[in-house]
Amino acid sequence: MGRAAWQSPNRGFLSFEAMFSIIPALLMLTFALSSAHYLSAGAEQRMHEQQVFDKLVSIADFTVKQGAARTGAAGIDQVRYPNWLDESVLDDGSLARGLEQEAGLGELSVQLDDPGAGATCVYRLVVVGDDRERIAKLYVCGD
């Protein structure tokens, strides 16, 4: 029986050739996709960490300069003393609760005591006491 003009004389060989070129291409594609997934997951994690860190830095700055800063005599020209903290504001806890909601953090603590290991923390140097007698670290931790 004669072969039609469009039929390849070595069809089987062509199929194998196609197979051997597609398999590496598929392997490369799979490898590239899994690598892209790994890289994007890492980038997402780093972005989250940077966001939390930036929020904590902002909260700490606000606390030191305004939220818990000591103020002078009441009036229009009320003076604030950045880095000189009113401990009663921190002990109250309402500042941390308010900032936690504002910043959209799951957990936030603003305190002078060492929080130990755990959540992400930043600290700021402050003075406390009526006569500015003590140098302390203000810890702002959150997640």
Next chain:
Amino acid sequence: MFFVSICVYFLSSAAVHQGTDDSLYRYQLVNDVWRVLYLRGDFNGLVLEDGNPARARLDADLGEIEAQTGLCTYVGGIRDTSCPGGKALVRVGSISRVVLIGGNPENLTLMVGKADD
């Protein structure tokens, strides 16, 4: 395949070594050191001679800050550095301010660093 592997290796190593950007925070920390010294009155009546009470206060407060934070400091012309030299030093930042030293306005530089772990 080899080419893709090389690309992934370089991309991932570049991404892994990119840490948190804390440049603003470091600047704030240096300002904190200065601000604490100011609030404690350490620049009042400051003169360069040894034995000056203000200078002794400044020394003591910087020592206290270093003990609490693990940072090291250098105040130009006033206090020897407690920082390690060379590659062991990670620079946190520095600021310059004009203060009265012996009644004359002088530019004082505060440098804060930390030892590389």
